[in-house]
Amino acid sequence: MLGRPTCPNPKPFFPGDYRRSERNMTVCAGFLCTDGLIIGADTETSGGVKYHATKIRREKFSVGEYVLTGTGNKGFIGMTETTISAALRKKQQEFEKASDGVEQAEIFHAAVKAVIRRIHKDFMHLPAYDNSLPYLELIIGVHFKGQYEQVRLMHCAHDSSVDWIDHHIAIGSGFPIAMRFLTILAPGPLPMDMMTAIAFLCIAEAKLSSEGVSGDSELLKLPHPTGPILQTWYAESPLLEIAEEALQLAVCARERS
Numbered sequence: 001m002l003g004r005p006t007c008p009n010p011k012p013f014f015p016g017d018y019r020r021s022e023r024n025m026t027v028c029a030g031f032l033c034t035d036g037l038i039i040g041a042d043t044e045t046s047g048g049v050k051y052h053a054t055k056i057r058r059e060k061f062s063v064g065e066y067v068l069t070g071t072g073n074k075g076f077i078g079m080t081e082t083t084i085s086a087a088l089r090k091k092q093q094e095f096e097k098a099s100d101g102v103e104q105a106e107i108f109h110a111a112v113k114a115v116i117r118r119i120h121k122d123f124m125h126l127p128a129y130d131n132s133l134p135y136l137e138l139i140i141g142v143h144f145k146g147q148y149e150q151v152r153l154m155h156c157a158h159d160s161s162v163d164w165i166d167h168h169i170a171i172g173s174g175f176p177i178a179m180r181f182l183t184i185l186a187p188g189p190l191p192m193d194m195m196t197a198i199a200f201l202c203i204a205e206a207k208l209s210s211e212g213v214s215g216d217s218e219l220l221k222l223p224h225p226t227g228p229i230l231q232t233w234y235a236e237s238p239l240l241e242i243a244e245e246a247l248q249l250a251v252c253a254r255e256r257s
Contacts, residue, residue, distance in 0.1 A: 027206040028069040029170040030139040030153045031199045032189040037141040037151050037222045039067045040199050044215030056220045059085050062092040064145040067220050070138035071172035080119055087111045101148030113162040120160040137171050143222040174206030181205055185250040194249045201246040
């Protein structure tokens, strides 16, 4: 019987190295505002050939809508979003019978957590096309409408934990840079019209600090304002312009408080 061919000096695989390379695919963030949420991401997609496409998905469910973005393997993000949408549809009666906003949030959280745990159990141990383990990390902004209207921000971490959070968050490539700018310019919630320029600047600076990340920056707001639903800051636009505006707004916010 022929033995398995050997490869001289095979290069060992370390999960930490993989995670760094996967995070280089994107940068995305969730920004808390006094009047809602802003979800943002870059537009470059890597998958053998690089191209530009929106990474922010907007979906409706029985008592509201949610916005999802994430970093990791594109196929896993898409599969997870589709599975979450199907799981929430099955919860329609539970949502409608909920006695308050807390119960609605618990139903949403339980549905998403079940999907994330299932994805991790069934798929995350399987090697991807390049023989590396998959990576998946999501940010979800949720707008519960109707009698118990509220806006919540959720983080689905790579370790399969799912939590509602009450602070800004950035994930993916360059996220420490994004969080550093956020800590300086907007450590707490601001009105959406003031946070917009700051959000664009944080994503732009994160992209500049990361290898292999480019494209435009897109923001989607919840609840939706009367203006455009999706706002874009184009990569060729002067960074100084948005930086000056963000700094002026941050100073203005500090003076108001």
